[in-house]
Amino acid sequence: GAGVSQSPSNKVTEKGKDVELRCDPISGHTALYWYRQSLGQGLEFLIYFQGNSAPDKSGLPSDRFSAERTGGSVSTLTIQRTQQEDSAVYLCASSLGTGRSIEAFFGQGTRLTVV
């Protein structure tokens, strides 16, 4: 596709339910990132995938959060037993790889509201 695509754009869920957020990176991009932006806060790194390497999960806030990247392309971020503090905009980005000249491109985000 022309850019990074995220779905759904908005998600309202009840506390305790599981949610799945999807990210379609730019075709050919081997690196994929998930970030979270809470209201009035900066961007918080969650997880990073690069090719077939083991993902960097150091930013995941708890074991309720997990992410997969199937076939080196589409990624799904899953939040289990959602809590109100999980409410935020979840942003996905992709890039051609890593290194000094690699530019990251972001999707429009998924706004998650836990009620």
Add this chain to the structure above:
Amino acid sequence: KQEVTQIPAALSVPEGENLVLNCSFTDSAIYNLQWFRQDPGKGLTSLLLIQSSQREQTSGRLNASLDKSSGRSTLYIAASQPGDSATYLCAHTGGGNKLTFGTGTQLKVEL
């Protein structure tokens, strides 16, 4: 812990004014620095990427500079327009490969 600070946090200027946004970082081993803009309720749009070996990059009315030794980058916007109103974020990539973001500068350009 790597930190990225942006000053000012908010800025309001009249249309036509030239302005400078500042970004300071503590990681001296960055690979590159990228400037983004974020419109309310939207994702991030990449503006400029400066590699660690470069001093500056230009795109239209935007000019970004990088001084790695002092840990500073600036984004210069010439002849500001109301359409430039947005939040501007700087971020760098280092050995860990993930982008570390600044706190952002909220810019308002008034008619």
